[in-house]
Amino acid sequence: MIKHLYWIWLILAGLPLLIYPFLLLANIMSLAAETPREPIPFALRLCSLGFLLSSTFYPLAYGGCIVKIITLVVAAEHKQALRWSFVPLLYLAIVAMFFCGWMLTSQ
Numbered sequence: 269m270i271k272h273l274y275w276i277w278l279i280l281a282g283l284p285l286l287i288y289p290f291l292l293l294a295n296i297m298s299l300a301a302e303t304p305r306e307p308i309p310f311a312l313r314l315c316s317l318g319f320l321l322s323s324t325f326y327p328l329a330y331g332g333c334i335v336k337i338i339t340l341v342v343a344a345e346h347k348q349a350l351r352w353s354f355v356p357l358l359y360l361a362i363v364a365m366f367f368c369g370w371m372l373t374s375q
Contacts (some may be wrong), residue, residue, distance in 0.1 A: 273353075274337060274341075274352070274353035278337065278353050281333075282330065283361075284326070285330065293322055295320050295324045311369070315366050316374075319369075319370050322366075323366075326356075326359060327358050329355070329356060330356045336352050
């Protein structure tokens with residue numbers, strides 16, 4: 269079972285890629301928006317920029333992990349492949365934390 273568990277984690281981590289084109293469009297519009305005249309608090313700027321950049325570059329992180337996992341599977345290192353299959357899920361958790369921070373600091 270451990271030999272194929274990493275594929276399940278990769279499929280779960282790949283599900284957000286289904287909405288990625290819409291997310292990328294929204295991120296581009298947010299990054300291209302005009303900056304307000306009044307100063308923005310540092311925490312709000314950090315969280316919003318962190319979310320925008322981390323969610324924009326998620327496919328690169330996911331693709332890198334897939335390449336690493338495939339090389340580990342070919343080398344028959346299934347436990348290492350299982351460990352690497354959690355990296356995209358941890359990345360998504362970081363993206364979610366940036367989003368929550370953005371929503372909390374914007375109130």
